[in-house]
Amino acid sequence: MRLGKVVRSNSHCDYVVQVDDALEVRNPPSPEDYGFGSFVKLESNQRHWAVGLVYNSQILNPMFPNAGPRLSSQPDPYFSPDLQNEVRTLLSVILIGALDEERSCGWQGIPRVVVPVNTPVFRMSQEEILRFHLNPQGQTQFSYYGLLLSSGGNFANHLVYQVLNDIIPMFSDPAQRRALQILSKELAWKITVGAIRR
Template identity: 55%
Template sequence: MVSPKQSHRGCKLGTVVKSNSHCDYVIQLDTERDVIAPPAVNDYGFGQFVTLDTDQQHWAVGIIYNSQLFNPAFLNSGPQLTSAPDPLFTPDLIQETKTLLNVVLVGNLEYQGSHIYGHHGIPRHVVPVNTPVYAMDTQSRHHFHLDSEHRPQFKYYGHLLNGGGTFANQLTQQVLTELGTSDLFNDNEQRALQVLCKELTWKNTLGVMG
């Protein structure tokens, strides 16, 4: 039986390998060498909401804001084989090719019995290394954007702009667009989200022109 603290999990993406700050974590993506069913490309795209937790504790909710491909063979100045290499002699080199995901933490989920809601802001605790990371489905994202009174909330706007990396404006705009087209917010709240989105679009346009 799935507990309420596990119901928000989608597919497993990978595990925490390091952090750049209290709210900026690096996730190593699982591959076919790590698990039987690795995540698909659509599971870990730009702007994907994720949850960092174990069976014992939920740690945080985050958003993927960047990715890096780690390939130690790139620009390797060592000797090259004239024929195709035998994979049996290069397992370590193949295994070291990894995909790394940058995640900004924007809050966490709270549980009151079967009632799940979101707490937006900077998580208090430090997430341990090797903590599993899962994609969040639409229903889980809706839970995160409801407060304890079941009212819609979007309180991490400024934090996302400051902590979303080089593409913070584009990331925030994408999140606003997706929330604005969802059924979570009422008409007035959707219009407010659309206004914020238009302001960001205008700022991005001015930045390009400048």
Template identity: 60%
Template sequence: MDLFATALPPCRLGKVVKSNSHCDYVVQVDDAQDVCSPPTPEDCGFGQFVSFDNDSRHWAVGLVYNSQLFNPLFFNSGPRLSSEPDPLFTPDLVQETRTLLGVVLVGTLEGEGNQRYGKHGIPRVVVPANTPVYCLSPEQVHSFHCNQDGQTQFSYYSHLLRSGGMFAAQLAQQVLAELVDSGLFTGADQKALMVLGKELSWKNTLGAIR
């Protein structure tokens, strides 16, 4: 796919397992039993830009806004073994602890090849279950923050503050800070991101005082 026309193969995080709303999806992170090279904890970090893509199409761009550890054994109140099970006698025993990511959709990537640009907002289509989810490369993050005319945009800002969960303000502030530090933007675009970040930081500080 053109979306991943970069020097390195895309880092797959996992797959869609459910949704909480039209723009709020749950992604199950791949582990060593799913793939040979599972993602690292840094790949699944708070504020990571991700892309929902399968063999047929690109579905959406999202941001990791939350994470959960799911352990079915926590709810098991039955008798327990006195020691760890022996793999020799329990070959089918599988570790069921999984990492789940909350991802808010913030738009899509449009265009082809080097002409990619971002369309910000809530995607119209529903992302199917089991759709693979990948980390966006720095080049793709830059493309997503440019409109069709090549101008910098951050139009999902208000949507992120409404739909980014209980850490929405911190998420938006971190995204802005990382965009400023990334070196992807220069001149007036860089200054605009810095001003927006300082304004949000001031609002967060003032809200905490109140």
């Protein structure tokens, strides 16, 4: 499912995606489609650019700071401006790697290439997410853990915890699941202790 398009970047691996609305597409995505921790892929018809994670969102409403004159509530038959809804939803996406289509696996880390403006962004399927977490030998990989902690913003710990809980049920190998569960429990403890210290 298409979510929107790249509109700018904050750094080499931190991109801003504008979500499609009803004025742009017939069936815009629902809020559940681009929730916190959602896996997305940035790709066009020409090439696959990167895999990313939604780690933050903003609602942009240009009318909010407007303290100017307002139209009366009574309709005027001679003056009816055609106002457009300019409220936008922006997603902060951290790039964490790419899909290797030839070997049906994922490459994890900071992508070397710069993703162009207007590149379409899609929500990834469960099968694509699972493939991204397998190395060429078919073993589980989660090597973007440190990247999320350092670049995931204020919600970095919660983001990693959310991702772990989403991907653990996808793996059938008990050893792979156990390793990720241990990491998840350690992170849950870290989040809890951090909240107590505040």
